[in-house]
Amino acid sequence: MTTPDRRRSGNPVPQWGSQGEPGPAPEAVPEPGAPVPPGDDQDTVVAERDRLRQTVADIEHTRTRATWFGVIIGAIILVLLLVFIVQNLESQRIELIFWEVNLPLGVSLLIAAIAGALIVALVGGLRMLQLRRALNKATK
Structure with missing residues (x-):
């Protein structure tokens, strides 16, 4: 379960459950040049990778x-x-x-x-x- 983050990017963050266990883990995103798993759309994988990189960049420069x-x-x-x-x-x-x-x-x-x-x-x-x-x- 995820909720909207308050950061500028608006990316979701994992929500902790009532028992203290983390919510679902974010899906692994392949690095550039890595083969795309079957059934995944190349554009979706690239967009997710770019979104995660932007999130990291937003966190590093505050x-x-x-x-x-x-x-x-x-x-x-x-x-x-x-x-x-x-x-x-x-x-x-x-x-x-x-x-x-x-x-x-x-x-x-x-x-x-x-x-x-x-x-x-x-x-x-x-x-x-x-x-x-x-x-x-x-x-x-």
């Missing part, structure tokens, strides 16, 4: 996977930044126009990196807004 990958990379970068800051605790005098502050070298470089990232994000956001307006104007 937003959750991309988010998880981003969280892991972000955690690694944060650990490296922490190590850098701890190793560079010597206080440094920083002057900017009429402003003067004494900060550890690692902290001051971190602040500079954050400021640079914010400037890049602002410029990128303005460019995306500009392109969105141009696209909306072109489609009207």
Whole structure:
């Protein structure tokens, strides 16, 4: 017994029975070039194989996977930044126009990196807004 899946592809998934045993197993689909069993239609077999491949492709490339990958990379970068800051605790005098502050070298470089990232994000956001307006104007 199968029920519709909530994934984008709409492919059915096996339903578990009341006793905890799985429902019927999906039929085996031959690989490309494999002989088609007697009584099976070649187009049906090829269509089923392509549907299963698309289902696997939908599962492999998800937003959750991309988010998880981003969280892991972000955690690694944060650990490296922490190590850098701890190793560079010597206080440094920083002057900017009429402003003067004494900060550890690692902290001051971190602040500079954050400021640079914010400037890049602002410029990128303005460019995306500009392109969105141009696209909306072109489609009207």
